Amino acid sequence: MTTSLCNALNLQYPIVQAPMAGVSTPQMAAAVTAAGGLGSISVGASTPAQAEKMIAETRALSAGPFNVNVFCHQPVVRNEALESAWIERFNPLFQRYQVALPSGLTEIYQTFHQNEPMLAVLEKMRPAVVSFHFGIPPAEAIGRLKQCGIVTLATATSIYEAQEIADNGIDFIVAQGIEAGGHRGIFHPEENDQQLSTFTLLQAIRKVIDLPVIAAGGVMDGAGIAAMLTLGAAGVQLGTAFVLCPESAANAAYRAALKSEAASRTMMTSAISGRPARCIANAFCAHGEQIARHEVPVYPLTYSLGKAVAAAARAQGEYGYDAQWAGQGAHLAREMPAAELVRRLVAEWQQAAGGVTPVA
Ligand SMILES: Cc1cc2nc3c(=O)[nH]c(=O)nc-3n(C[C@H](O)[C@H](O)[C@H](O)COP(=O)(O)O)c2cc1C
Numbered sequence: 001m002t003t004s005l006c007n008a009l010n011l012q013y014p015i016v017q018a019p020m021a022g023v024s025t026p027q028m029a030a031a032v033t034a035a036g037g038l039g040s041i042s043v044g045a046s047t048p049a050q051a052e053k054m055i056a057e058t059r060a061l062s063a064g065p066f067n068v069n070v071f072c073h074q075p076v077v078r079n080e081a082l083e084s085a086w087i088e089r090f091n092p093l094f095q096r097y098q099v100a101l102p103s104g105l106t107e108i109y110q111t112f113h114q115n116e117p118m119l120a121v122l123e124k125m126r127p128a129v130v131s132f133h134f135g136i137p138p139a140e141a142i143g144r145l146k147q148c149g150i151v152t153l154a155t156a157t158s159i160y161e162a163q164e165i166a167d168n169g170i171d172f173i174v175a176q177g178i179e180a181g182g183h184r185g186i187f188h189p190e191e192n193d194q195q196l197s198t199f200t201l202l203q204a205i206r207k208v209i210d211l212p213v214i215a216a217g218g219v220m221d222g223a224g225i226a227a228m229l230t231l232g233a234a235g236v237q238l239g240t241a242f243v244l245c246p247e248s249a250a251n252a253a254y255r256a257a258l259k260s261e262a263a264s265r266t267m268m269t270s271a272i273s274g275r276p277a278r279c280i281a282n283a284f285c286a287h288g289e290q291i292a293r294h295e296v297p298v299y300p301l302t303y304s305l306g307k308a309v310a311a312a313a314r315a316q317g318e319y320g321y322d323a324q325w326a327g328q329g330a331h332l333a334r335e336m337p338a339a340e341l342v343r344r345l346v347a348e349w350q351q352a353a354g355g356v357t358p359v360a
Contacts, residue, residue: 003229003233003234003235004212005038005212005214005235006235008151008171009038009065009128009129009151010065011037011065012037013036013342013346014234014235014236015036015037015038015236015342015346016037016040016067016174016214016216016235016236016237016238017029017032017037017038017039017040017237017242017338017342018182018216018237018238018239018242019040019041019042019044019067019131019133020042020182020239020243020248020325021042021044021045021069021071022042022045022249022323023242023248023249023250023325024039024242024248025041025247025248025249026041026054026058026061027061027247028242028245028248028338029041029058029061029062029066029067030066031245031247031337031338031339031342032242032339032342033062033065033066034062034064034339035339035342035343036342037342038065038067038129038235039058039064039066039067039338040066040068040069040129040131041054041058041067041068041069042068042069042070042133043055043068043069043070043118044069044071044109044112044133045108045109047110048115048117048120048121051068051118051122052124052125055068055121055125055127056125058127059127065127065128066128066129067127067128067129067130067131067153068122068125068127068129069130069131069132069133070112070115070118070130070131070133071109071111071133072111072112072113072132072133072134072135072136072137073113073135073299074113074188074298075111075113075114076107076111076298076300076301077298078301079297079298082295082297083104083105083297083301085295086105086295086302086305087101087102087103087104087105087305088101090305090309093287093309093312093313093321094309094312097312097313097315097316097318098312099308099311099312099315102304102305102308105297105301105302105304105305106301106304107300107301107304108300108303108304108307109300111134112132112141113135113137113138114138119144119145122148123144123145123148126148126149126150127150128150129150129151129152130145130151130152130153131152131153131154131174132152132153132154133154133183133185134183134185134186134187134275135185135187136154136164136165136168136170139168139169142169142170143169146169151172152169152170152171152172153171153172153173153174153214154170154172154173154185155176155185155216156173156174156176156185156201156205157176157177157178157184157185157186157187157201158186158194158196158201159204159209161185161187162205162209162211162213163208163209165211166211171212172211172213172214172234172235173211173212173213173214174213174214175198175205175213175214175215175233176201176216176217177196177197177198177199177201177202177215177216177217177218178195178196178198178217178268179197179198179218179278179327179328179329180198180217180218180278180327181239181240181243181278181325181326181330182239182325182326183273183275183276183277183325184276184278186275186276189270189276190293193276198215198216198217198218198219198228202215202228202232202233203231206231206232212235213232213233213234214233214234214235214236215228215231215233215235215236215237216237216238217327217328218328218329219237219238219241220238220240220329220332220333221332221345221348222344222345222346222347222348222349222351223348223349224236224329225345225348225349225352226352226353227352229349230353238345239325239327240325240326240327240329240330240333241329241332241333241334241341241345242341243255243258243325243326244258244259244333244335244336245335245336245337245338245341246337247337251319251322253319253322253324254319254322254324255335257280257282257319257324258280258324258330258333259333259335262281262282263280263330263331263333264331265280265281266278266279266280266281266328266330267281267285267289269285269288270288270293270296270302271285271287271288271291271306272284272303272306272323273299273300273303273306273323274296274297274298274299274300274301274303277323277325278326278327278328279323279324279326280325280326280330282320282321282322282324283318283320283321284306284310284320284321284322284323307323309321310322310323
């Protein structure tokens with residue numbers, strides 16, 4: 001049952017629980033790691049102090065390796081006219097929910113690019129793994145993490161991004177297909193997106209790049225794991241499959257949506273955060289459908305308004321403006337403790353693989 005991912009981290013199973021900002025928790029990551037997979041937390045939406053606390057909390061719950069995820073989006077360039085027009089567009093919604101229209105958009109998260117305080121926290125805390133989403137940091141930061149013995153992962157949505165990851169000495173590529181829930185890790189969302197499926201992207205990367213690949217997007221059960229490993233993946237990364245676990249921070253409305261018929265329809269939208277992300281098709285997605293891509297301000301400025309809209313709606317009992325991230329396989333999500341889910345996935349995978357040992 002061993003793959004290069006298992007060997008690099010001494011894992012029992014090549015199963016990564018995806019980092020999910022706002023959903024994954026230290027409890028979830030620790031449970032997955034204890035069950036033999038790789039648990040993850042995301043500090044992309046955290047300050048360095050919050051990140052340090054979250055890493056310490058995870059470590060206190062788990063003796064094994066875990067992954068800490070950071071966001072590497074391009075530094076924000078302001079565009080006052082675009083931002084004002086964006087705020088104004090939401091005036092009717094704020095009026096409906098009787099909340100004052102925000103006066104401006106704010107940069108709610110700092111990118112990991114040139115983020116010395118966050119890098120210092122990672123150097124100090126030395127998690128076994130650090131993963132990058134939305135791009136990769138400068139070579140110096142990667143080098144410093146590697147000097148600490150940290151294994152690095154980065155999301156790619158195309159072979160070009162995968163090549164950049166390989167060229168910069170990162171250890172594993174997380175191939176994220178268009179099926180995936182949550183934010184697409186695309187480096188430059190303003191550029192043409194080929195929107196490859198996990199199935200195709202994994203094979204395309206494997207054909208041209210000699211670096212182990214972790215498949216992410218649409219894997220919901222053991223048969224899916226067997227399929228990805230058969231195609232040459234060194235591991236799989238599952239996000240949506242873990243959202244219903246009791247260790248998840250998802251709220252009751254999000255859980256109810258995932259368990260309902262609504263989960264069979266997800267949509268890619270940039271309207272919530274400023275970057276394309278796959279969400280259960282809710283009121284916010286419908287609102288976003290009428291908006292051209294070039295009218296949307298950059299991430300995470302847009303997200304500051306997205307969160308304000310969601311909070312205003314929630315206060316009136318409307319949850320359809322929440323970021324209910326989910327992949328195309330959302331209707332296959334199962335509700336059970338994270339460790340039990342890992343055990344179930346492994347049993348299904350063994351059954352599907354018919355005793356064949358993966359070697360990627
Ligand atoms: C609720 C949710 C939040 C996510 N947040 C992050 C994140 O903070 N960082 C990250 O690298 N990926 C994030 N992702 C994407 C996952 O890493 C992964 O690519 C995706 O979940 C795989 O597709 P699946 O949801 O079909 O399993 C998120 C996914 C979900 C469902």
